[in-house]
Amino acid sequence: xSDILTAAVGALSQKITSFDGSAKFIISxxxxxxxxxxxxxxxxxxxxxxxxxxxxxFQAILDGNLNPTTAFMTGKLxxxxxxxxxxxxxxxLS
Numbered sequence: 334x335s336d337i338l339t340a341a342v343g344a345l346s347q348k349i350t351s352f353d354g355s356a357k358f359i360i361s362x363x364x365x366x367x368x369x370x371x372x373x374x375x376x377x378x379x380x381x382x383x384x385x386x387x388x389x390x391f392q393a394i395l396d397g398n399l400n401p402t403t404a405f406m407t408g409k410l411x412x413x414x415x416x417x418x419x420x421x422x423x424x425x426l427s
Contacts, residue, residue, distance in 0.1 A: 345373045354418040355380035361387045382414035
């Protein structure tokens with residue numbers, strides 16, 4: 334697992350205490366992070382929604398410097414799957 338994925342899993346584990354649903358972040362060139370009822374882990378499982386961004390965008394969202402909705406609306410974050418689940422995740426990260 335890359336250093337970026339390791340750091341992202343750690344940061345998300347601190348931010349998200351419980352999540353009803355399943356989501357996957359794909360960090361371009363690095364891999365995927367799955368968030369579900371079992372917690373946060375590196376992986377490529379099937380999920381309700383998949384969010385894709387580059388490492389810089391993902392880090393800005395984690396740091397609170399970029400709102401996930403703004404990232405989506407400006408094309409920095411792409412979404413495939415259930416928008417409602419993505420919105421729940423966005424609320425957890427804000």
